[in-house]
Amino acid sequence: MSTLAHIFEAEGxxxxxxxxxxxxxxxxxxxxxxxCDFPLGRPLGVPGDPEFQHRVLAxxxxxxxxxxxxxAEYDVIIPDDESEVLACPMPPRxxxxxxxxxxxxxxxxxxxxxxxxxxxxxxxxxxAVQVDDIATAxxxxxxxxxxxxxxxxxxxxxxxxxxxxxRGYYETAALALSDHAPSAWAGTRWFLDHTExxxxxxxxxxxxxxxxxxxxxxxxxxxxxx
Amino acid sequence: MADSDIxxxxxxxxxxxxxxxxxxxxxxxxxxxxxxxxxxxxxxPDDEDFSPxxxxxxVLQSETRDYVMGHWSPNFDATGxxxxxxTVFPIDRLDELAAQGVIGSVADxxxxxxxxxxxxxAIRMDSGPAGAKFLKEQGVDIVLLTPV
Numbered sequence: 522m523s524t525l526a527h528i529f530e531a532e533g534x535x536x537x538x539x540x541x542x543x544x545x546x547x548x549x550x551x552x553x554x555x556x557c558d559f560p561l562g563r564p565l566g567v568p569g570d571p572e573f574q575h576r577v578l579a580x581x582x583x584x585x586x587x588x589x590x591x592x593a594e595y596d597v598i599i600p601d602d603e604s605e606v607l608a609c610p611m612p613p614r615x616x617x618x619x620x621x622x623x624x625x626x627x628x629x630x631x632x633x634x635x636x637x638x639x640x641x642x643x644x645x646x647x648x649a650v651q652v653d654d655i656a657t658a659x660x661x662x663x664x665x666x667x668x669x670x671x672x673x674x675x676x677x678x679x680x681x682x683x684x685x686x687x688r689g690y691y692e693t694a695a696l697a698l699s700d701h702a703p704s705a706w707a708g709t710r711w712f713l714d715h716t717e718x719x720x721x722x723x724x725x726x727x728x729x730x731x732x733x734x735x736x737x738x739x740x741x742x743x744x745x746x747x
Numbered sequence: 748m749a750d751s752d753i754x755x756x757x758x759x760x761x762x763x764x765x766x767x768x769x770x771x772x773x774x775x776x777x778x779x780x781x782x783x784x785x786x787x788x789x790x791x792p793d794d795e796d797f798s799p800x801x802x803x804x805x806v807l808q809s810e811t812r813d814y815v816m817g818h819w820s821p822n823f824d825a826t827g828x829x830x831x832x833x834t835v836f837p838i839d840r841l842d843e844l845a846a847q848g849v850i851g852s853v854a855d856x857x858x859x860x861x862x863x864x865x866x867x868x869a870i871r872m873d874s875g876p877a878g879a880k881f882l883k884e885q886g887v888d889i890v891l892l893t894p895v
Binding site: 563568642644684685707 | 849
């Protein structure tokens with residue numbers, strides 16, 4: 522991001538760069554850089570809070586008055602409490618013959634559709650796997666977790682992208698199931714640690730790692746600290 | 748899993764360092780046309796998705812706000828954007844600032860690049876300058892850069 526600031530300035534456009542990672546924005550040193558210690562993915566801070574977002578923008582645009590390159594730290598920090606997990610009521614088992622993760626995913630479909638109707642499909646399924654095929658994608662990862670080579674398991678796309686669609690499906694559904702706007706990462710923690718599909722994805726990822734598959738094939742199926 | 752752990756993973760990544768800092772004197776904010784450039788890999792649903800190491804950019808229309816997240820990295824929270832596009836792409840906030848006269852106007856077109864790139868030469872030499880030229884042709888004076 523900060524690299525683009527240098528390029529755009531050289532082409533005659535003034536820039537203000539927001540940054541979420543201090544060492545990155547300090548090292549690349551854009552002409553006007555504002556480090557906001559907010560969770561990754563939320564550079565304006567708080568979803569649904571125009572007043573908060575306007576204050577960030579006002580601070581950023583004030584930097585345009587500086588006659589020389591400037592770096593500043595925003596005076597509000599949004600910490601990740603590292604513990605909040607979405608508390609979502611899960612659908613009861615419907616099809617005892619289906620894998621629990623598949624049954625769960627199918628049961629979440631009404632919540633997913635409600636969230637899409639309310640917010641639009643911004644991060645849900647559809648990059649590699651259409652929503653109707655989410656269960657099929659989970660079944661493929663079940664086979665990988667059980668020992669089938671990922672190349673032979675029928676994964677409908679690059680594993681990391683397929684995993685991203687499953688995570689997006691669940692996190693979007695969670696928006697309709699939760700009674701409040703979740704803090705950053707709360708939906709991800711819920712998906713990875715408290716859902717059957719999350720457990721399947723992580724088990725498949727581990728199986729691929731144990732099988733000696735190339736790191737990029739499995740590593741990006743989940744956040745890098747996992 | 749914690750945000751701080753993800754951020755710490757970047758500590759040893761090589762950052763691009765510039766010998767000189769280009770610096771453009773801005774026009775007064777109240778007269779400026781402002782655009783957003785994000786590294787969040789946003790695109791319109793009917794536009795081409797970003798590939799894993801995509802160094803190009805997509806044009807985002809102000810008028811049609813159906814932006815979707817095309818980023819390949821799993822290392823950020825996406826629910827903030829799902830709830831409110833302004834968490835990443837503050838287009839509604841810019842509209843409000845324009846209505847208040849704080850900024851001159853909002854550009855009709857904005858840009859999205861793919862962040863999380865390790866090889867930046869194509870962006871430095873090609874798509875970065877091309878994106879700047881595109882915005883210059885739209886009369887953009889100031890760019891707000893947002894990451895994810």
